Amino acid sequence: MWTGFKRIVRSGFVGFWRNAFVSLASIFVMTVALLVIGATMLSDQLLGVTLKNIQDKVDINLYFVTTASQEDIDALVARLEAMDEVTEVRYTSRDEALTQFRERHKNDELTIQALEELGDNPLGASLAIKAADTTQYENIATFIEEQRALEEPQAPLIDEVNYFKNKGSIDKLTGIIGAAQKASVITLAVLMIAAVLITFNTIRLAIYTTREEISVMRLVGASNTFIRGPFMLQGLMYGLIAGVVAILILYPVVLWIGPASESFFQFNLFEYFVNDFVHIFSVLVGSGMALGLISSVLAVSRYLRV
Amino acid sequence: MIYFDKVSKYYNAGQSIAIEDVTFQVAPKEFVSIVGHSGAGKSTLLKMLIAEERPTTGQVFFESLDIHQIPRVKLPKYRRKIGTVFQDFKLLPHKTAFENIAFAMEANGRADDEIMENVPQALALVDLEDKSWNFPHELSGGEKQRVAIARAIVNQPDIIIADEPTGNLDPIATYEVVQILRKINDLGTTVIMTTHNKGVIDELGRRVITMDEGRIVRDDQEGKYVL
Numbered sequence: 155m156w157t158g159f160k161r162i163v164r165s166g167f168v169g170f171w172r173n174a175f176v177s178l179a180s181i182f183v184m185t186v187a188l189l190v191i192g193a194t195m196l197s198d199q200l201l202g203v204t205l206k207n208i209q210d211k212v213d214i215n216l217y218f219v220t221t222a223s224q225e226d227i228d229a230l231v232a233r234l235e236a237m238d239e240v241t242e243v244r245y246t247s248r249d250e251a252l253t254q255f256r257e258r259h260k261n262d263e264l265t266i267q268a269l270e271e272l273g274d275n276p277l278g279a280s281l282a283i284k285a286a287d288t289t290q291y292e293n294i295a296t297f298i299e300e301q302r303a304l305e306e307p308q309a310p311l312i313d314e315v316n317y318f319k320n321k322g323s324i325d326k327l328t329g330i331i332g333a334a335q336k337a338s339v340i341t342l343a344v345l346m347i348a349a350v351l352i353t354f355n356t357i358r359l360a361i362y363t364t365r366e367e368i369s370v371m372r373l374v375g376a377s378n379t380f381i382r383g384p385f386m387l388q389g390l391m392y393g394l395i396a397g398v399v400a401i402l403i404l405y406p407v408v409l410w411i412g413p414a415s416e417s418f419f420q421f422n423l424f425e426y427f428v429n430d431f432v433h434i435f436s437v438l439v440g441s442g443m444a445l446g447l448i449s450s451v452l453a454v455s456r457y458l459r460v
Numbered sequence: 461m462i463y464f465d466k467v468s469k470y471y472n473a474g475q476s477i478a479i480e481d482v483t484f485q486v487a488p489k490e491f492v493s494i495v496g497h498s499g500a501g502k503s504t505l506l507k508m509l510i511a512e513e514r515p516t517t518g519q520v521f522f523e524s525l526d527i528h529q530i531p532r533v534k535l536p537k538y539r540r541k542i543g544t545v546f547q548d549f550k551l552l553p554h555k556t557a558f559e560n561i562a563f564a565m566e567a568n569g570r571a572d573d574e575i576m577e578n579v580p581q582a583l584a585l586v587d588l589e590d591k592s593w594n595f596p597h598e599l600s601g602g603e604k605q606r607v608a609i610a611r612a613i614v615n616q617p618d619i620i621i622a623d624e625p626t627g628n629l630d631p632i633a634t635y636e637v638v639q640i641l642r643k644i645n646d647l648g649t650t651v652i653m654t655t656h657n658k659g660v661i662d663e664l665g666r667r668v669i670t671m672d673e674g675r676i677v678r679d680d681q682e683g684k685y686v687l
C-alpha cells in the first residue's frame with residue numbers, strides 16, 4: 155500500500171518533468187482560467203460593495219410637525235423599530251436640525267438672516283428610516299401611512315414623508331440593482347463554465363497524447379489505481395501551481411488598481427485582497443486543484459477500457 | 461491450461477476474417493510455436509489470450525476461467541500471470557529501459573529490493589546492461605525487442621506469450637533469445653511464440669501450429685516449418 159503510494163508519487167513527479175512542455179501548457183491554460191475566476195470574484199465583490207453603498211444612501215425621511223410631542227415621536231420610533239423590515243431609525247431633533255441647517259447655509263447670509271427674523275425654530279424633528287433591502291420601503295411607507303391615518307386631524311404628528319416623492323427613483327434603483335445582480339450572476343456562471351471547460355479540455359488533450367501508454371500499462375497488468383494515480387497527482391500539481399501563479403499575477407494588479415478603486419468605488423480592492431487573502435487563496439488554489447484532479451480522472455478513465 | 465473453443469474473430473463488422481473456427485489446447489509447461497503467412501491471424505490469436513481483443517464467437521479459457529468474462533477491474537490481476545512480448549514492443553516511451561522493466565514489477569506489487577535485483581539481471585540476460593538508462597527512442601529495433609523480452613520474463617509469469625520475439629534480431633541474438641525462452645520453459649513456464657523463422661522452429665523441435673487464413677491447418681507435436 156505504502157510502496158504503491160510512493161511509486162505513484164514518484165511516477166507522477168517524473169512524468170511531470172519529462173512532459174515538461176505539456177505540463178507547462180496545462181499550467182498556463184489553468185492559470186488563465188483561474189485568473190478569470192479570480193477577476194470575477196473581485197469584480198463581483200466590487201459590484202456588491204457599490205450596490206450596497208448605493209442602497210445605504212436610500213432611506214425614508216419622515217418629518218414631524220414642529221408641535222409634535224416627544225412622547226408621540228418616541229412611540230412611533232418604537233413601533234417602527236419593531237418592524238422586521240426596518241434596520242435603522244435615526245432621529246434628528248429640532249435643535250440638531252437647526253444646527254445642521256445653519257451649517258449647510260453658513261455662506262448664505264440671506265437665508266441665515268431670514269432665519270434670525272423668524273426667531274422661533276421653524277424646523278421639525280425628523281426620522282431617517284433604513285430597510286435591509288430597497289424593495290421593503292414600500293411596506294414601511296404603507297405602515298407609516300396607516301399610522302398617519304390614525305392621527306387626530308386637529309393634532310397631527312407627521313408633517314411629511316418623502317418616500318412618495320422619491321418613489322420613482324427608489325423603484326428605478328431597485329430595478330437597476332436587481333438587474334446588475336442578475337447580470338453579474340450570469341456573467342460569473344458563464345465565465346466559470348468557460349474556465350472549467352477550457353481546463354478540462356486542455357488536460358484531456360494532454361492525457362490524449364498518452365493514451366497508448368495507458369493501454370500498454372493495462373496490458374502489462376497495471377491496476378487502474380496504479381495507472382490513474384500519477385495523472386491525478388499531476389492534475390493536482392497543475393492546479394496548485396496555476397493557483398499560486400494566478401495569485402502572484404493578481405497581487406500587483408490589485409496593488410495597482412487599489413487606489414483607483416478606492417476613489418472611484420469607495421472600496422479598496424487591494425485591502426480586500428490582503429484582508430481576505432486566505433479566502434481568495436483557498437478558492438483559487440482549491441478550485442484549481444479540484445479542477446485538475448477531476449479533469450485527470452475523467453480523461454484517464456476513457457483510456458482504461460483496454 | 462489454455463483452451464480455445466471454436467473461436468472466430470471478424471473485424472469491420474464481419475468484412476475481414478482474422479480467425480475462423482479455431483479450437484486447440486495448450487498444456488502446462490508446453491512450448492508451442494505458431495507459424496503462418498503474414499495476416500494468417502497469429503497475433504490476433506495471442507491478443508485474445510490477454511483479452512486485448514475479444515472473440516466474435518467462441519470462448520477462450522485459462523484454466524477453467526473464461527477470459528472474456530473477467531470483469532475489467534480484475535483483468536490486471538489476470539494479466540500479471542502472463543508475460544507478453546508484443547510484436548510492436550509496446551514500450552512506454554517516457555520511461556527508460558530499466559524503468560520499463562521495473563514498471564511491470566511495480567505493477568505486480570513487487571518490493572523495491574526485488575526490483576533493484578531482478579531488473580539488472582533481466583537486462584543482463586538480454587545483453588542490455590549498458591542501455592539501462594536509454595529511452596526507447598534511443599534504442600535500435602532489436603534493442604527495443606530485447607527490452608520487451610526482459611519485461612515479459614522479469615516477473616517469472618506462468619505463461620510467456622511472445623509475438624515474433626526474434627523478428628528484429630540478428631542470428632546470434634535470435635539464438636540467445638530462443639535459448640532464454642527454452643530455459644524458462646525448462647523451468648516450468650508455458651511458452652507460446654509466433655515466428656517466421658524456419659531456423660528457430662527446426663532448432664527447437666517442439667510443437668508447431670501452422671495457420672493459414674485464420675484457420676489451423678497443421679498441429680504437429682515435433683513440428684517442422686512447413687509453409
Ligand SMILES: Nc1ncnc2c1ncn2[C@@H]1O[C@H](COP(=O)(O)OP(=O)(O)OP(=O)(O)O)[C@@H](O)[C@H]1O
Pocket residue numbers: 471472476477478496497498499500501502503504505547
Ligand atoms: N484491428 C484490426 N482491424 C481490422 N483488421 C484487422 C485488425 N487487426 C488485424 N486485422 C486483420 O486480421 C488479419 C490477421 O491479422 P494478424 O495481425 O493476426 O496477422 P499475423 O498472422 O499476426 O500477421 P504477421 O505475421 O504479419 O504479424 C489480417 O488480415 C489483418 O489485416
Ligand SMILES: [Mg+2]
Pocket residue numbers: 502503504547623
Ligand atoms: Mg502478427
